[in-house]
Amino acid sequence: MAAVTQIFFLLVALIYNIQADQIIKVGDPGRSFNFYPPKENNFCLISKFVGEDKFVLWNTSDPSTENSRVPEDLKQRLQVDTNRNNQTFYIINNLIQSDSGLYQEECWTEDNVTRETNFSFVVCGKMNGVKTVDTSLGGTSEITCDGAAENLTVQWLQDDQGSWRRVFKDNTTSLVNSLQETIQKVENTSTLRLSNIRNYKFYICLVMNQQQCVSSQYVLLNMRPETIIHSVEETAALQCPDDITDQPPDDITDQPPDDITDQPPVWRYDITDWMNFDQMKNIFSTKNRYVDQNNSLVFSSLMLNHSGVYSCGGDYRLKQYGLLVCPTYDPPAVELFSEGDEVTLRCNISWTESRKPEWFIKSKQTEGKFVSIDDMKRLTSRFNISDLNMSLIISNVSVEDTGEYWCVDVDRYIQCFSGSKTLVKFREPVVVSSPVHVMKSSLFSVLLVMLCVAVLAVILKTRRGEQPPADTVVEYENVPMQESSL
Known part of the structure; x- marks a missing residue:
C-alpha cells in the first residue's frame, strides 16, 4: 500500500513539475508498452524509479536474468520478444495504474554511455477514445477534454515529433510556437483555443482526481487536404515533406524500431465508395505518373480523372492533397x-x-x-x-x-x-498635384525663364562694350608728324 501511495505521489510530481524538455509517454490500462533499445549498443539497462528506489527491469546483455527486487506484480508481466526484423524488444503487458512513474534507458558501447533517456510514463484509469477536430490553414479551433469536471484538473499534452510534451511548461495561459501558432487556455474550462493553425497534430488531455489519473482523451487536429488546382495537360508535382514517414509516431504505447521509421514514405490514392477498383487501377497505371527522387508524386500531363485526394506517409503522420484537374479554361x-x-x-x-x-x-x-x-x-x-x-x-x-x-x-x-x-x-498610385502646388510650380518656371533672359542680355551687352564697331578703321601710318615749337 505504501508503494502505491509513493507511485501516486510521484505521478502528481510528474504531471505538475515536469521540466520543459521532459518526454512523456501515455499508456492505456490492459494494453502493453514496448521498449526498443538501439541495436548498435553492446547492452542497455531499462529501469524504473519508485520513490528513491531504482529497479532494473532488463539487462539486455542477459534478458533471462531476473531481478528479485522488482515488485512481483510487475515481474510477472515482463516479456522479451523479437520482431520481424530480428530486433529484440521488451514489453510490459497488461498495464495498470501502478506502472506509472519515471523510467530510464541507459545504453553502453564498450565502456562509454551512448544513450541515456529519461521519460515519464502515465497509465490512466480510462481511455475516452480518439476524436477528430477538422480545421484549415490559418484557422481557429477549440478542443475540449471529455470527462473533465469541476472537481477534476486537466493537463494537456501535445505530440512533438513522436513524443508527448506538456503544452504549457508553467502557468502561462498562452504561448506561440515556432510556426507562429497560438495556444490559449479558455478561462475556467478544460478547453484549448488554437489560432493560426499551420499543421495537423495530436493532443491528449489527462483528467486528474487529486493524485490519480482518471481518464485520458486523444484529439487529432486534422488539417483538411491542401488544394491544388490545374487544367488538363498541365504538369503537377505533389511534394512529400521531408519529415513524413510511412509509420506512426511513437504511438500511444509503442516506439517503432529505428530501421522501420527510416523507410521511404508511400503515396496513396484515397478510395471512396464512388470509385471502383478498376478506376483506381487505371489512374495508377497511367504512364505519365511517377514518384521522383525527392518522393514527389509527378504528373507530366494531367487528365480529368486524376482529380482526387492523395496522401503521402502513414496513418498518423501524413500529408494530404486535394487535386482538382479542370477542363482547359479561358485566359485569366x-x-x-x-x-x-x-x-x-x-x-x-x-x-x-x-x-x-x-x-x-x-x-x-x-x-x-x-x-x-x-x-x-x-x-x-x-x-x-x-x-x-x-x-x-x-x-x-x-x-x-x-x-x-x-x-x-x-x-x-x-x-x-x-x-x-x-x-x-x-495599381501603382498616381501622384495628383493640388491647384496651389501647380500655380507655384508655374510661377517658379516663369521667373526662371525671365532670369535666364536677363542674364543672357547682360552677357551680350558686356561683349559689345569691349569691342569697337565693325565699320571703324584707325590708320596710324599716314598721320603727319608735327614739328615741335621749341
Missing part, C-alpha cells in the same frame, strides 16, 4: 485595384442551383497555397460571396490580396467540371 481576367478599393470578381463559368461553384485564393497571405474563400471568411469579414451571381466581393483591398482567384465548379467527389481564373494586381 485581370483586375487592377488601388489600396482601399472594393473589388468584385466575376465567376465566369456555368453553374446550377444544385451545384454552386467554390472560390479559392492563391496569394501572398496564403503563402502561395490555394485556400478556400470559406476558410478565409472565418479569418476576416472583407471577403463575401454574392448569393445572386456567385461573384466574390473584396472590400478594403490591400497589397496582400494580390494573387490568383479561382472560381471552380466541383462536386462532392472532387471532380472539376469547369473553372475560371482572375489575376488581381495592384
Whole structure:
C-alpha cells in the first residue's frame, strides 16, 4: 500500500513539475508498452524509479536474468520478444495504474554511455477514445477534454515529433510556437483555443482526481487536404515533406524500431465508395505518373480523372492533397485595384442551383497555397460571396490580396467540371498635384525663364562694350608728324 501511495505521489510530481524538455509517454490500462533499445549498443539497462528506489527491469546483455527486487506484480508481466526484423524488444503487458512513474534507458558501447533517456510514463484509469477536430490553414479551433469536471484538473499534452510534451511548461495561459501558432487556455474550462493553425497534430488531455489519473482523451487536429488546382495537360508535382514517414509516431504505447521509421514514405490514392477498383487501377497505371527522387508524386500531363485526394506517409503522420484537374479554361481576367478599393470578381463559368461553384485564393497571405474563400471568411469579414451571381466581393483591398482567384465548379467527389481564373494586381498610385502646388510650380518656371533672359542680355551687352564697331578703321601710318615749337 505504501508503494502505491509513493507511485501516486510521484505521478502528481510528474504531471505538475515536469521540466520543459521532459518526454512523456501515455499508456492505456490492459494494453502493453514496448521498449526498443538501439541495436548498435553492446547492452542497455531499462529501469524504473519508485520513490528513491531504482529497479532494473532488463539487462539486455542477459534478458533471462531476473531481478528479485522488482515488485512481483510487475515481474510477472515482463516479456522479451523479437520482431520481424530480428530486433529484440521488451514489453510490459497488461498495464495498470501502478506502472506509472519515471523510467530510464541507459545504453553502453564498450565502456562509454551512448544513450541515456529519461521519460515519464502515465497509465490512466480510462481511455475516452480518439476524436477528430477538422480545421484549415490559418484557422481557429477549440478542443475540449471529455470527462473533465469541476472537481477534476486537466493537463494537456501535445505530440512533438513522436513524443508527448506538456503544452504549457508553467502557468502561462498562452504561448506561440515556432510556426507562429497560438495556444490559449479558455478561462475556467478544460478547453484549448488554437489560432493560426499551420499543421495537423495530436493532443491528449489527462483528467486528474487529486493524485490519480482518471481518464485520458486523444484529439487529432486534422488539417483538411491542401488544394491544388490545374487544367488538363498541365504538369503537377505533389511534394512529400521531408519529415513524413510511412509509420506512426511513437504511438500511444509503442516506439517503432529505428530501421522501420527510416523507410521511404508511400503515396496513396484515397478510395471512396464512388470509385471502383478498376478506376483506381487505371489512374495508377497511367504512364505519365511517377514518384521522383525527392518522393514527389509527378504528373507530366494531367487528365480529368486524376482529380482526387492523395496522401503521402502513414496513418498518423501524413500529408494530404486535394487535386482538382479542370477542363482547359479561358485566359485569366485581370483586375487592377488601388489600396482601399472594393473589388468584385466575376465567376465566369456555368453553374446550377444544385451545384454552386467554390472560390479559392492563391496569394501572398496564403503563402502561395490555394485556400478556400470559406476558410478565409472565418479569418476576416472583407471577403463575401454574392448569393445572386456567385461573384466574390473584396472590400478594403490591400497589397496582400494580390494573387490568383479561382472560381471552380466541383462536386462532392472532387471532380472539376469547369473553372475560371482572375489575376488581381495592384495599381501603382498616381501622384495628383493640388491647384496651389501647380500655380507655384508655374510661377517658379516663369521667373526662371525671365532670369535666364536677363542674364543672357547682360552677357551680350558686356561683349559689345569691349569691342569697337565693325565699320571703324584707325590708320596710324599716314598721320603727319608735327614739328615741335621749341
